[in-house]
Amino acid sequence: MRTFEYLRPATLQEALGSLSGLANSKPMAGGMTLIPAMKMRLSTPARLVDLGGLEELRGIRVDAAAVTVGASSTHESVANSALVRAAIPALCEVAGGIGDPQVRNRGTLGGSIANNDPAADYPAALLGLDAQVLTTRRTLSAAEFFVGLFDTALGDGELITAVRFPVPAAAAYEKFKSPASRYAMVGVFAARTAGGVRVAVTGAGAGVFRAGVIEAALEEKFSVDALTSLRFPSDGLNTDIHADAQYCAHLVGVLARRAVARILYVGRR
Amino acid sequence: MTSSTGIGASLLRKEDQRFLMGRGNYVSDIKRPGMTMGAFLRSPHAHARILAIRSDAALAMPGVLAVLTGEDLRADGVGGLPCAWPVTGKGGAPTKEPTHPPLAQDKVRHVGDPVAFIIAESLLQARNAAEAVEVDYEALPAVGGVLEAIKPGAPAVFEDIPDNVCVDWELGDKAATDAAFQGAAHVARISLVNNRLVGNPMEPRAAIGEYDSSREHYTLWTTSQFPHIVKLLMGNFVLGIAQHKLRVVSPDVGGGFGVKQFHYAEEALVTWGSRRVGRPVKWVAERSEGFISDAHGRDHVTEAEMALSEDGHFLGLRVRTIANMGGYLSTFGPNIPTNLYGPLLAGVYTTPAIYCEVKAVFTNTVPVDAYRGAGRPEATFVLERLVDVAAAELGIDRAEIRRRNMIPPGAYPYQTPVMMEYDSGDPGGCLAKALLKADWDGFAQRKGQSAARGKLRGIGLCTYVEACGLAPSRIAASLGVRGGLFESAAVRVHPTGEVTVLMGSHNHGQGHETTFAQIASELLGIPADKVEIVFGDTDRVQFGLGTYGSRSLAVGGSALVKATNKVITKGKKIAAHMFEAAEADIEFKDGSFTVAGTDRHKPFAEIALSAHFPVNFPLETLEPGLEEQAFYDPVNFTFPCGAHIAELEIDPETGTVELLSYIAVDDIGTVINPMIVEGQIVGGIVQGIGQALYEDCIYDQESGQLLSGSFMDYCLPRADNFPLISVETNITACTHNPLGSKGCGELGTIGSPATVINAVVDALSHLGVNHVDMPATPNRLWRIIANAGAAPVVP
Numbered sequence A: 001m002r003t004f005e006y007l008r009p010a011t012l013q014e015a016l017g018s019l020s021g022l023a024n025s026k027p028m029a030g031g032m033t034l035i036p037a038m039k040m041r042l043s044t045p046a047r048l049v050d051l052g053g054l055e056e057l058r059g060i061r062v063d064a065a066a067v068t069v070g071a072s073s074t075h076e077s078v079a080n081s082a083l084v085r086a087a088i089p090a091l092c093e094v095a096g097g098i099g100d101p102q103v104r105n106r107g108t109l110g111g112s113i114a115n116n117d118p119a120a121d122y123p124a125a126l127l128g129l130d131a132q133v134l135t136t137r138r139t140l141s142a143a144e145f146f147v148g149l150f151d152t153a154l155g156d157g158e159l160i161t162a163v164r165f166p167v168p169a170a171a172a173y174e175k176f177k178s179p180a181s182r183y184a185m186v187g188v189f190a191a192r193t194a195g196g197v198r199v200a201v202t203g204a205g206a207g208v209f210r211a212g213v214i215e216a217a218l219e220e221k222f223s224v225d226a227l228t229s230l231r232f233p234s235d236g237l238n239t240d241i242h243a244d245a246q247y248c249a250h251l252v253g254v255l256a257r258r259a260v261a262r263i264l265y266v267g268r269r
Numbered sequence B: 001m002t003s004s005t006g007i008g009a010s011l012l013r014k015e016d017q018r019f020l021m022g023r024g025n026y027v028s029d030i031k032r033p034g035m036t037m038g039a040f041l042r043s044p045h046a047h048a049r050i051l052a053i054r055s056d057a058a059l060a061m062p063g064v065l066a067v068l069t070g071e072d073l074r075a076d077g078v079g080g081l082p083c084a085w086p087v088t089g090k091g092g093a094p095t096k097e098p099t100h101p102p103l104a105q106d107k108v109r110h111v112g113d114p115v116a117f118i119i120a121e122s123l124l125q126a127r128n129a130a131e132a133v134e135v136d137y138e139a140l141p142a143v144g145g146v147l148e149a150i151k152p153g154a155p156a157v158f159e160d161i162p163d164n165v166c167v168d169w170e171l172g173d174k175a176a177t178d179a180a181f182q183g184a185a186h187v188a189r190i191s192l193v194n195n196r197l198v199g200n201p202m203e204p205r206a207a208i209g210e211y212d213s214s215r216e217h218y219t220l221w222t223t224s225q226f227p228h229i230v231k232l233l234m235g236n237f238v239l240g241i242a243q244h245k246l247r248v249v250s251p252d253v254g255g256g257f258g259v260k261q262f263h264y265a266e267e268a269l270v271t272w273g274s275r276r277v278g279r280p281v282k283w284v285a286e287r288s289e290g291f292i293s294d295a296h297g298r299d300h301v302t303e304a305e306m307a308l309s310e311d312g313h314f315l316g317l318r319v320r321t322i323a324n325m326g327g328y329l330s331t332f333g334p335n336i337p338t339n340l341y342g343p344l345l346a347g348v349y350t351t352p353a354i355y356c357e358v359k360a361v362f363t364n365t366v367p368v369d370a371y372r373g374a375g376r377p378e379a380t381f382v383l384e385r386l387v388d389v390a391a392a393e394l395g396i397d398r399a400e401i402r403r404r405n406m407i408p409p410g411a412y413p414y415q416t417p418v419m420m421e422y423d424s425g426d427p428g429g430c431l432a433k434a435l436l437k438a439d440w441d442g443f444a445q446r447k448g449q450s451a452a453r454g455k456l457r458g459i460g461l462c463t464y465v466e467a468c469g470l471a472p473s474r475i476a477a478s479l480g481v482r483g484g485l486f487e488s489a490a491v492r493v494h495p496t497g498e499v500t501v502l503m504g505s506h507n508h509g510q511g512h513e514t515t516f517a518q519i520a521s522e523l524l525g526i527p528a529d530k531v532e533i534v535f536g537d538t539d540r541v542q543f544g545l546g547t548y549g550s551r552s553l554a555v556g557g558s559a560l561v562k563a564t565n566k567v568i569t570k571g572k573k574i575a576a577h578m579f580e581a582a583e584a585d586i587e588f589k590d591g592s593f594t595v596a597g598t599d600r601h602k603p604f605a606e607i608a609l610s611a612h613f614p615v616n617f618p619l620e621t622l623e624p625g626l627e628e629q630a631f632y633d634p635v636n637f638t639f640p641c642g643a644h645i646a647e648l649e650i651d652p653e654t655g656t657v658e659l660l661s662y663i664a665v666d667d668i669g670t671v672i673n674p675m676i677v678e679g680q681i682v683g684g685i686v687q688g689i690g691q692a693l694y695e696d697c698i699y700d701q702e703s704g705q706l707l708s709g710s711f712m713d714y715c716l717p718r719a720d721n722f723p724l725i726s727v728e729t730n731i732t733a734c735t736h737n738p739l740g741s742k743g744c745g746e747l748g749t750i751g752s753p754a755t756v757i758n759a760v761v762d763a764l765s766h767l768g769v770n771h772v773d774m775p776a777t778p779n780r781l782w783r784i785i786a787n788a789g790a791a792p793v794v795p
């Protein structure tokens, strides 16, 4: 770690000022990703602006159409929210399956999606539900927001304030944990939404993506059988010391079938 | 008296009081007046020539006191890190022992090889300065694995060792073994890889050096399993410090697993550095630094074959192994894949002819040395995999083929064809107990139930022997060790009858403070809480060899028995004087000295008091005081053995293994504290299962870059990876030490990799699979299943 300035503003306005006031300033939410990166000197901000004091980024609101989760909501608070569970139980599963209790009690939705780790869980939920990312400047669809490997559409000094998840008819998330990191080796989020079947895949590629062939098969018939003979293509998927591309492709198929089975047989939504 | 705190009691661990309250005293807790902080600049290259090191900019930074390099070592005449256990190769060829400078000189030979040591007022300043040191490297082609290293024309790790071979070693009767194969009805074969592991003790390594110019004296605090040996190796071979001018302290140490039983460069550098800057210097490894600087374990490539008769009797065993030494020799490097490996290939069987060849080779990787089990898990894996392959090919039940070849109970002491004479053991009894406990015969039904749920169920078995209690010095010397392997204990009785015991072995998680107190409690008839165990400080404790090779109880405990018996003998002398009786008439029992046949007795504490107030002692024949010391050199190794059984399910869709049960029945000799023993065995098994299913230290074979350098990529198993592990014992006493104990520190790692892989192979046997390399990861198992053409089951 290097030396840095630490600020904890009380308002969003103040936070934005602090961020733009000094070059190489960085917002910090739970610090679960940022602090390890700073310890290894992979990230060396001159100023750290702690978002923990900002009321504007907190809270979970639910209406008939959507669940809106403040950027500072911890994974634990989402996993245990009765409001979220009643509206989109799959979102509770996503949050509850992240890391370990310590990480879930510090790590936040905003920090997770801003980081856009290719093996993170939340991006699958955002893309699978066609969520909207609300920032201090604009509203972006999930597809617009996630740009690539550890990359998002966020500009300098732009903060995520909340994410708006439209309530689907039904959804499920299946995660195959990487044995070492327990991030998603592959994670599949499947949803029946007003706009059709959406299937988002995390872990397997350079970033979250939609599995078009699976969505098409499920549009035709939303059933496990529809996927049985489908072989998900391995082109462009990851090969590393933990999993090769064919295995990742195979897991996409397996997890998609399991997610569909859960939607159909275990619980509605 | 078997007091309630004596041998056999599951006493809660005395040391846990301070550990659980966060009051341990680890090296990184220690602060010395005027202490400075050190940081290393380490090589990013696996293999490169150092053309220039420019440290001016770093030296000019705030707080920086020194930037030390290999050239400074040269100028100060600092020596290389010595190898303490070379071996003799084929035709009497010696082990090649290239110099291992504490800081790289001219060349770097692995990623993490230290290039510069930066000392500053603060850690932050030292780290910042490390980044400012400029090194010009000329990158060289590297070898990342043993198969690459032995290819003709492979890059040479050392110029004067063009074939990268450190030693080419053999053991056993080649002609007799060849003959056994010629007549054999069946030959079973296997080729396998024993995966490389990183020990990862919970506490990373750390060291503080302090030079006192007024006394010309050095102190080193270090996370070591053997402070006396560090003192000897570093003082004598590396820094040239006379032994009376050097103190080495290893306080509380948070786990070792072998990783901390070597003399490391960093220990010498903080000590030397403290003289250079005239102030204490501290260094604490980060986890990621540990991955590239702690010695690694295992890393073998092996081909083996077994000759059998038609009815499944083992006739001969032939093993060829290539073992990785890494970029330099670590303290015991060459000994591990040779002396601690070859002799174990006899296992618990009567195989009459065994021949083993081991080629130890240099590669551009971190040095490889002992890791919990050290050589013995590797041997057991080869043998027990081969036994399963043979059983499958001959259609003999896996338990039956083992029984058929097992050394019978009446045959001990048993001389194997490969060096060892087993004094005792009942592996057959262990096997019988384990089979019963595992309901081996009911497996088919359970397999059916799993199949109904779409799961592939497997059961695996392994019987094993371990050679530990390192070591009889005479035998070890004939195998190449440069030094003794005895152990020491001193029993200091205070005037009021409490006892301080000074042990030459080292406690870093094994519960010694409790186990050794129980032995003293048993022998002296005093409660264990009146016994304090001291270790880990060369100024307080007499010379001892430390803790590794499951030796502390069998060797150190024996020294303690010997020293305690001397105290009792002296106590009898004092009692005889006080009772005006003959010494031969004094008995010591239940904590009292009694005149035989009378009711005249004095408790231990009263004799202790008189020893310190010798008002009318006959001083020519009776010295005051009550303190005795003993050194114990065993006559043989000890040989724990046992049988382990694992049952598991594989999800054929994803290749995931779920362990359902794990049963261990071990013969470890006399048990002092059953609770501690269970903890030790479970801990070892967990590490062995880690090797079988999870852990893999992966180097890019061509570039020598470490690909699994953090816990994000190196899968250290967690509690939820395991079922409850059942540990039982089936004891025969060791015949040659006073306790009858054999040791239990490593054995969990020895049988478990083979047990688990045997179960994995069993689950896949219907696909024609006869071997799976470790770790049996989901991806690897899914590939095997997919290649075998078995269509994935749909839920």
Ligand SMILES: Cc1cc2nc3c(=O)[nH]c(=O)nc-3n(C[C@H](O)[C@H](O)[C@H](O)COP(=O)(O)OP(=O)(O)OC[C@H]3O[C@@H](n4cnc5c(N)ncnc54)[C@H](O)[C@@H]3O)c2cc1C
Pocket (backbone or CB within 6 Å): A026, A027, A028, A029, A030, A031, A032, A033, A034, A035, A051, A071, A072, A097, A098, A099, A100, A103, A106, A107, A108, A109, A110, A111, A112, A113, A114, A115, A117, A119, A120, A121, A122, A154, A158, A159, A160, A161, A181, A182, A183, A184
């Ligand atoms: C041991 C461990 C295990 C983990 N396991 C998983 C897992 O299984 N699955 C998974 O998905 N994740 C996992 N994570 C990551 C975890 O979810 C992190 O909490 C998350 O990635 C970052 O969230 P944070 O709140 O800690 O953000 P921080 O670390 O504080 O910040 C991360 C990045 O986001 C930026 N940022 C933070 N908040 C905002 C905002 N409101 N607007 C704009 N930018 C912002 C920061 O500047 C920084 O660049 C794990 C982490 C750890 C340490």
